[in-house]
Each structure stands twice: as structure tokens, then as C-alpha cells.
Amino acid sequence: MSSSVRSAGRSAVRAVRSARTVRTALGASVLALALLGTSACGPDNEGSADAAAAAAAPNLGLPANLDDLKKWKFEDWEKWAKDYALPAASKGFWTLEKLLQAKPDEPIAPPAAPAEPSQPGQPSAQPSQPGKPSAPAPATTAPGAKPPAGQPTTPAAPKPSNTQQPASQAPAPPESQPPAQPTQPPAAQPSQPGQPPAQPAQPGDNGNDPLPKTVNAQPVQHPYTKFAVHGKLFADAPGAGAGAAGGLNHNQCSATVVADPAHPGKSNLVWTAGHCVHQGKGGSFYSNITFIPAFNSNAALSGGKQADESQYAPYGIWPGTQAVTSPQWKAEGGKTGDAATHYDFAIIRVKPADNGKSLEETVGGALPVWFNAPRDQLSISEFGFPAAPPYDGMELNHCESGKPTRLSFDPSRPPMLAIGCTMTAGSSGGGWLAVKDGKPVLVSNVSVGKHTGDPKFQAGPYLDDVAAGAYDFLSKKG
Template sequence: MSSTRRAGRTVRAAVGASALTLALLATSACGPDNSPDATAATGAAKNGVDLGLPANLADLKKWSFEDWEKWANDYALPAVAKGYWTLEKILDAKPDDPVLPPAPQPTGQPNTQAPAPQPTTTKAPAPQPTGQPNTQAPAPQPTTTKAPAPQPTATQNQPTQPPAPKPTPTQAQPTQAPPTQAPAPQPTPTQAPPTQAPNDNGNDPLPNTINAQPVPHPYAKNMAVNGKILYSNPGEAKPQNGEPYTHSCSGTVVVDPAHPGKSNLVWTAGHCVHQGKGGTYYSNITFFPGFNTSGAFSNGKNADVSQTAPYGMWDAVNYVTSPTWKVDGGAHEATKASQDDFAIIRVKPENDTGKSLEETVGGALPLWFNAPRDQLILSAHGYPSNPPFDGREMEQCDGGKPTRWSMDPARPPMLVIGCTMTGGSSGGGWTVVKDGKPTLVSNVSLVSYAQTGSKFSMGPYLDDVAASAYNFISKKG
């Protein structure tokens, strides 16, 4: 696809997003705990009602291993044909990410900073954060004399290092030096009590834009935990209107509590694995750790496939997503389920060397669930593919302290950082330094990279539901 055509697609997507109307999530069906029919856990629709979720979404935090096993009945993925990913397919792969609706405005919260400049537009009013259609004229914009919304009270231990100072609005944060060693495996995370919902609509002013910076070649050894994920349409479906049928995302190697030191788990976005509501899982899902480490694939050069995958190609064999993503996620439009847009995949090497993924790349990241928002200083990594990026380079955003964004105040608001990364960075890991080590706290779910206005990325807040899914796939093996 030419750059002109891709740019046109970006503009069309932005226009389409402005008219997005969000429907309320149907939550009246029984979940695995109280459903006599295990087939109700597939997320299929019956009489217009989505099945598979408990009546109260908070009950997802109480799911046992058996509940997850009954619900995740399509846990196993079809085998990826050896040699499927040729250079041509890799080059053709393009992002297939949900379109981000306009960010809702904060309501009634003080703001001491000037808001990010808004593009001149004739778009329809943004949807209200309660998920209801908007029948009234848009509310006036908040004044610039108000202060940011208070952050929720932290419920976990504080990091061992104090947060770095926030940069001034006119300067980007300097790129932080990566740690010199890969992180050691961590035990199963201790979960804190669920973070309380904010007493407002869960939205803050948008953060200042931070420019993504390319990670220098050759990538440091500890950068190999970051990689590129490629996948194809389900069942090799033929592309529509000339669109590609191979797609790209990003992912991160994470520790496996059930297999310490020998993890084969990769954290990514739910929409990089499963289509969401009414859909199914993608085909030929493959992880390329440390993609293009040497730079042999940079600047338009066509390298051998083995040079793009210095640590081999790792095919997904099973997976789990958040239940709300599979039941109500939007493959092409952001929905409330974007607040739960995460997935974990288990992989195996295309060419087995007897070593796990963690052993092969030299490390894996621990996770921090229910992390106190006011203690987070975030760094993001990914392989953005939409212009001005080409998907061949690992990029990094030192996004600083996140703000909040929500389409459904009943769910934990998403984390938001200023970042110029585009589509293809979805699924890429967001990390903080905890106990002196990089620790994963979220992943890219949605990005906004319009030519004017703020550029930012959004990631789900990983709470007890995410921890439960993670522990399930670890124990499932």
C-alpha cells in the first residue's frame, strides 16, 4: 500500500471515529460459575444478548482456574505452517487496529495546565463517557484554570525508586538508558485490593505529546524481550478491496510463574489475537523477538528472513484474552472493551533448539497488577507501521506519568501517555522500573496520531482480571 493511500486511510479513519456511537455492554447473562451450559461461555450471541460474562463484571475478578477453563474453550490455536512468513508477507503486513473515538472532555476537574491544542474540525460531538448516545449540544470546554483530576489512592507497595520529574510541556523527555541486564524471573505477583473507581467520569486532560525515538542498532541484549507480532486474517480469508491480509502488532516476553526461567509467554493486545465481538481468533500468529536487531532490514533494505528474526520465529499455540474483549471488543472500532484490550499467548519455536523463549532472548519481564497510577513513570516500546514509520524499527516513548481516559466509568480508566507511535505499536509493552528492574504494567491498545492536535497512546489498566487470566495460561501450560 502506498504512503499516500495509507495517509488517506488515516484521514478516513479519523473522520469515521468522530461519528462513533457507543452501545451499552450487555451484562445480563450468566457466567461460567452459574451457567448450566458450558457452551454459553463462547461469547456467541443469542436473542441479541451476549453470553459468557457474569451479570456483574466485578465477578470476573473472582473467577477460578476452572471458570477460565470452561470459558476459554477455543484456547488452542491451529498450528502455523513452517515457513509461512516469507519476506513478501512480512513486507505486506499492515496494522489492523480499532479506530479511536474522540477523547471525552474532563468534567468538573481542576486543570492548572493549558489543554493540548485541538484540531479545527466540523466533526460530530464526541460520545459521552457513560456510553449513551449524545442528543444534546456538546458541553463547553473546561477552562484552563482548573487542576488535574486527583489520582486514585495507591493500594500497593510503592516502587523502590522515586518517580522522575515530569518534563515541561515544551520539551520531550530524554531517552532513558536501558538496564544493562535482562530482568530475572519473578514469582507470581501478589495482588492488591482492586483500585477504586474514580469519583468522576474517569477522564483527565490529554498529556503533552512525546516524540518516539528509534532504539539504536544493534539493539542491546535486554531489548530482545520486545518484538513484532505478525498474523493473518482468520482462515486465510481473502482481502477486501485490495487490503492486505497479513497484519502487524507488537508484544513483550513476560515471566511464566509456573515455569520460572523458562517462559514461553508473550503479552500483547487482545485485538492482535482475536477479532472481538462476533469474531474469532486470527491465523498464523507469530512472534519475532528483537525483530531487525542488526538493522539489516532498515532503510528499505530487503534482508533474508533469518536476519529479521535473530532469535527465531515463535508460533502461537494457545492464548487467552480478557473475557470482555472477546465478547464485546471491536475489531475496527474502539468500544468499552478497549479498556480490557490485553492478551497473553504461549508460543513455541519454529525451529526447536531445546531452549525456551526466555532462555533464547536472555530474559523476561515481570508484571505489576493493580499498580498505583500516581507512582507510574512509563516507557513504551513497539514497532509502529503506519506513516511516518515503516514497521522495521523498534521505537521508544518515555511517556512519563500517565493520565486517565475512559468510555465506561464502571471499569478502570485506561492509562494515557503522549506518544507519536502509530498503528502496529499495538500490544507493545509499557514498563516502569520497580525494584530496579523493568516491569510490565500495560500494553498499547489505542493510538491517536492525527496530523494536528495531540498524539497519544492508550493502554488498559491491568487489575485482578488481567492477573487471573495470566495465572490461568501459566497453569494451563
């Protein structure tokens, strides 16, 4: 073979190798671009680093980065919240017997109460578990506090129905009455650009303040005309067998009518706790979710009396048709206070009345929701229907708890709001109100509760951009 032929052959080989190198480099570049594309935030990026990190719920596509979740748009929530539509409870499903059978849903118990921060010059208290608060220092009930108002825990024998307030249900003293709420509150006020973000935990305290002092709940005086936005929420937990057949899966919580930005003046939205409507990690939404505003407003069931639906449900019975809770609660939620309780909230849409009127039009108002509210501007009034002793679930109660403290189970998430309040099981999901521009607004709901020993307190999620995104999504879906 001539030298010219061998030289040509070597040139051809080099050309082939060069082409292969170019193709390899191009392929690597395309792969790198593809990987960059799949790592962008969003709920359906199952191959992304965020989704892979969300090992607790790989199918939910929960971003590992909380800041990414705060940036979700309506389309992201649409892709993620695929189970928001609920079958409505059939008309007449919630009979009085079932309502009275319903177990009060217990606020989530904290694994340990937080230690009070050390005094200046002393070492900071160390948490008992990573990210968890340590055991509390001894505390006492607020000086001069009165015991909870006496309320029956065992219904008496049925008596003829009437609408007068029973003698055993003494009205709260004038100074303990909750602030008046307008019958037609203003439209919802979503968080504004430039609003102060959630305050981070201070260095060394893990996001925990001293525990709030006990505040004794007081009954709201009948009728609840000015407080018809507050009501009881009933639902059936998933289950089967003898327990479910015996009605042992019926549950009750508390909830509040909130404004609907997409339908001003005609809201059908209700705010409650995530654990009142969804099982949390590995679970599903409850069934037959139903809201009864101003439950027992005229004291028709107080003192063990029996009554017709029109008496104990003066504004009707409203079945839920849609619901959304936080991705954190669905992916991580459980029975003990932990990082998931920082986002333990839910919004429900109920079916309009048969006459076409909305829930807001029927009860006479709906509360705006204040997202990213500055903590130092809050003074909390809590409302709910506690149903475990010494309460019986028949009375709307309130706690005038003042400025909330911080409670944290995960320093990487906004600390929860904590207040002193003696309400028990059944108050879960009850609305926490503050005042903005002279008018009442909703700022949180009952999630965590400690009802034994002292101090007795409850905690609710700090409603940040994640809550605002869920709220905006369900508002626009209606």
C-alpha cells in the same frame, strides 16, 4: 348414606388436599433452591441472571457482574476459554514477502477524546454520550518537543545485505534512551493479597483526567540486545476472497515476552493487545499467530534493504500455539474505543525452539507483570514497532511518557492508562513498562490511539484481577 360415611369422605378429601399442598410447597422450595444454585457466579451458568444479562454473548456465559469475573478460578477459565488452543503456523509460512506485506494493526480509535475536568467551583464537564468522554479542549504539543525521528515509509530498491546501521537511522539522543533492562529479570509477580484495588473514577469526572501532552517517539539504537524481549507479532485475520488471496489479511502488531509463573526461567509467553489476535464480538482468533523477538535488531532491513531470516530474526520465529484474551473483549470488542477496550489485552504461548530452549532462554529474559499497580507509582516507558507514516515498521521505538493519566469509556470499569506518544499503527500491543523494586515490569499494552492533531496519545488497559486470572490460566495450561 349415613352421616359417619359422609364425615369419613370429607376427611379423606381434606387429607388429599393437604398432601397436595405439602407437595406444592416442597416443590416450590426445591425450585427456589435450584434457582439459587444456578445464580451462583461461574462461566457455565447459562440459566443464571448473570448469563442472561450478558446478551452480547449468551454462549460465553460472561457474568454481568464484573466482581464475579474477578473471582474466577482456574476451573472457571477452563470451562470458558474453550478455544485457547491454536494451530501453529507451519515452518517457513512467514516469508519475508509476507512480513513486508502485513498491514499495521491500527490502535483502536477513541470515539471522542475526553474533556478536561472543570476547575474548582465550576460545573463538571458533561460527557457527549452516556459513559463516553466528550470532545477535548484544544491542546498543544509539549514545549521543546522534537518531531519524530525520520524513518522511511517506502522501502528503497533492494541493496546488498549488511548489518551496519544506516545513516538515515540516527540513534536517539543519550537522554532519550530507554532505561536498561536486565537480561534475566526476576520471576513474575502476581498481585498480592491486600494490594490496592483499581482506583474508581472520581465523582463528577467520569474517570477522565486532562489529556497527556504529546511525547515524540525515539528509535532504539541498534542492535536491540538489551531489548530483545520486545518484538513484532504477525497474524492472519479471518477472511476469504481476492483480498485474502492477495495477502491483504496479513497483519502486524507489537508484543513483549513476559515471565511464566508456572515455568520460571523458561517462559514461552508473550503479551499483546486483544485486538491483535481476536476479532472481538462475534469473531474468532486470528490464524498463523507468530512472534519475532528483536525484529531487525541489526538493521538488516533498515532503509529498504533485503536480508536473510537469520539477519532480521536473530532470535528465531516463534509460532503461537495457545492464546487467551479477556471475556469482555471476546463478548464486546469492536473497532471503536468503548467499554471493551478497558480489557483489550491477550497472552500467547509460543512453541519452544527446535533445540528445546524456551523463548525466555533464547532472548535472555522475560518481564514480570504487575497487576493492580498503584497508578501514582507508575512512570511509563512504551515500546513498539510503529509502521504507519512517518514510520516504516522496521525500527523499535520507545516513548518515555512519565506518569499516566486516566481515560474512561465506562465509569463502572477501571479507567484505562493514557500517555502521550506519537507511535502509529503497528504499535498496537506494544508493552508498557514501569519500575517495581528497581526492576522493569510490564503494566499495560497499547490499545487505543489518537495520531492526528494534538495532543497525540495512546491508552492501555489497567491490568486488574481479570487480567491476572487470564495470565494464571494460560501459565498453568502450558
